[in-house]
Amino acid sequence: MEKVDKIFQNKELNPNVSVDCVIFGFDFEKLNVLLIDRGSNVGPRLALPGNLIYNSENLNQAGSRVLDELTGLKNIYLEQVGAFGDPDRINNKSDQEWLKSIRAEPTARVITVAYFSLVKMADYLPQASSFAKTAEWVSVNEITELAFDHIDILNAAKGKLKEKIKTQPIGFNLLPEKFTLSQLHRLYESILEKPLDKRNFRRKIQKLDIVTSIKEKQRGVPHKPSQLFIFNQEKYQLLTETGFDNFGF
Amino acid sequence: MEKVDKIFQNKELNPNVSVDCVIFGFDFEKLNVLLIDRGSNVGPRLALPGNLIYNSENLNQAGSRVLDELTGLKNIYLEQVGAFGDPDRINNKSDQEWLKSIRAEPTARVITVAYFSLVKMADYLPQASSFAKTAEWVSVNEITELAFDHIDILNAAKGKLKEKIKTQPIGFNLLPEKFTLSQLHRLYESILEKPLDKRNFRRKIQKLDIVTSIKEKQRGVPHKPSQLFIFNQEKYQLLTETGFDNFGF
DNA sequence: TTACTTTGTGTCATTTTAACACTTTCAAAT
DNA sequence: ATTTGAAAGTGTTAAAATGACACAAAGTAA
CATH class of the missing domain: 3.90.79.10 (Nucleoside Triphosphate Pyrophosphohydrolase)
Structure with missing residues (x-):
């Protein structure tokens, strides 16, 4: 030794x-x-x-x-x-x-x-x-x-x-626990370096069901306040078990 | 120095x-x-x-x-x-x-x-x-x-x-210059460790147009001889220039 | 009250995918 | 010569995913 x-x-x-x-x-x-x-x-x-x-x-x-x-x-x-x-x-x-x-x-x-x-x-x-x-x-x-x-x-x-x-939900490490879909959207655009259609992006994320909306909205913003979401680890686990492979970006 | x-x-x-x-x-x-x-x-x-x-x-x-x-x-x-x-x-x-x-x-x-x-x-x-x-x-x-x-x-x-x-045509490095689509098919199945539908695989590869059939067939096989193909580097280049990203496997 | 800014939502046409079975062509054996 | 075995090659259809696109709603600030 x-x-x-x-x-x-x-x-x-x-x-x-x-x-x-x-x-x-x-x-x-x-x-x-x-x-x-x-x-x-x-x-x-x-x-x-x-x-x-x-x-x-x-x-x-x-x-x-x-x-x-x-x-x-x-x-x-x-x-x-x-x-x-x-x-x-x-x-x-x-x-x-x-x-x-x-x-x-x-x-x-x-x-x-x-x-x-x-x-x-x-x-x-x-x-x-x-x-x-x-x-x-x-x-x-x-x-x-x-x-x-x-x-x-x-x-x-x-x-x-x-x-x-494109394949793993690692982007959430860059966001606070509570985030808006617009923030997530801009995050993906920044990393992928290409524009993503807002409605199509939101549809895809919500279809996958890996984010959960909470009973809380943005406050103090000078425009319509955004719904806040959290990443749902459990739902993501279920996804992978059903053969989920990638996000399709 | x-x-x-x-x-x-x-x-x-x-x-x-x-x-x-x-x-x-x-x-x-x-x-x-x-x-x-x-x-x-x-x-x-x-x-x-x-x-x-x-x-x-x-x-x-x-x-x-x-x-x-x-x-x-x-x-x-x-x-x-x-x-x-x-x-x-x-x-x-x-x-x-x-x-x-x-x-x-x-x-x-x-x-x-x-x-x-x-x-x-x-x-x-x-x-x-x-x-x-x-x-x-x-x-x-x-x-x-x-x-x-x-x-x-x-x-x-x-x-x-x-x-x-899934994204690059590197599989051809494992095959001889002239190969059959069945060989390419088995190659992808071996690497991806999952079965791929024969007809869908052939359709995808031929649609992408990165292999070219040559005037030569398999010889001496105890069954219908297979058409031989070669990888077409030029066609693949064109593909990438039009924003090709992955093979979708 | 108005102006400004960002959120949030649905449809439709097109493309892509997945599932599926039978005929053809050759060599080998009889 | 005929039969047998084995892999090649081929098309359709239903379902799902994608991409393009515009306007009303909800808040703050002036």
Whole structure:
């Protein structure tokens, strides 16, 4: 047992493997990603949150840990996107300098395992935070460059989210418990990056019967107040048991 | 430049990162996977082909290399499944022994990046090979255990293939250039693991117009000879340009 | 009271899907 | 030469899903 611990160098950072997280949030208008601001004396200012893994933790744990360390959030929807790591992914001098500044060890060849997670934006408001690293929500459509190969990772994560939301009811992780059908509608349009007919969307969701209307409406809005709904996990379970496969988007 | 080489330890094996390949083949009846036979003095006899990566190669290259080293095949359809690597994935003593026997270095914590590839079975017939490692085609349905966490990797690869074939015409990589619609039909049934109505399947494929009949039929079969077809890459391109999204399976 | 904004609702034509059975064509056996 | 066996190939119909489309209702703010 001692021997195994020694072999695996538990409790130690693995210098060759990191995780990066694409943390998605939805502001009822568009999709956002939580990015680290590295300051102005490096190449691209913004980067995905990430870190080396410990030899004692598995990859999912490492992903959760990075998310937790940045936001304090636990039990968040998290899914692996894949592994990235061209030998030349650290492609400019300032990126290398920055890496050295945040890591004890010299930079070896690193492959990174990317995750995406879905959080309710209200659960993490950067300005209210007192963590050392400064993070900020950035609209995905406004991101044109990121550190290292993070733009590739972001694009892969967007693609994965797009595919996944066609088959699984994961979008609700981005919404508060109570939401309107219009919010859900805009969420799907944001992720799928295409317009969906309002009436057809509502018909489809309500036919599937995975949302339940509650005895409560929006208040204080300067227009007709919207009916609020909650996601119905039990009904969704029933659906899957009858061979439900995808949402047909 | 010298300095960068030194930092990355090019030409050297990275002790912490490996690739494993799930190599699929189709025998016109069912789906098969090419597995390494490790002999009888270890735990599970069979394992996925895999190896540590070189620091000088990227992950896709490492996947191609493993495939090439085993089969001699190049330019094969290859796609990443994801990264695997619980700290305890080397879960029994004989697996550890085996690893030591094939690797120079002592076994560290290894994370592995899994790939799946699609090959024409006729292009690799194990018995005709003279490579040191013995490999064999095994029906996916008959695989109940594998070395390490390879059964998890296999299942993930099967799932990925299942999803992918619903949206991309990758199945043709498993068939010879000339094939019959019945062969294509059985291929889809094998991968999707569900029966598909013959007439509806043929109608769908022919409506999409991605296969072209050639002036040639099956010969020497003891029944009505089947029309042969080839995959039509150009027609498929046109389809995608008109917003084609999936095959609807 | 008016203006403004967003919610919420139904129909119809078209397309897609699922279910289903019999004839044809060849090789092999008699 | 005839029979047998085995897979290929083909069309219709009913049901379901999709896509296109417009206007009244309900609230706040001015």
